[in-house]
Amino acid sequence: MSLSSRPTLGRGTGDLVGGDDLGALEKYLTASSSAGSPIAPLPADRITVVW
Numbered sequence: 001m002s003l004s005s006r007p008t009l010g011r012g013t014g015d016l017v018g019g020d021d022l023g024a025l026e027k028y029l030t031a032s033s034s035a036g037s038p039i040a041p042l043p044a045d046r047i048t049v050v051w
Contacts, residue, residue: 019027033039 029039
């Protein structure tokens with residue numbers, strides 16, 4: 001499929017616009033967390049440091 005046959009990339013049409021990322025994060029945190037029951041952090045052992 002060529003770029004010209006793809007609506008958004010070829011002609012600049014059919015763009016999708018939604019809310020901003022910060023607004024989505026705020027909405028998620030408001031629905032999933034509170035002062036009395038905050039979201040727990042993920043375990044730190046999931047990150048591997050390579051030197």
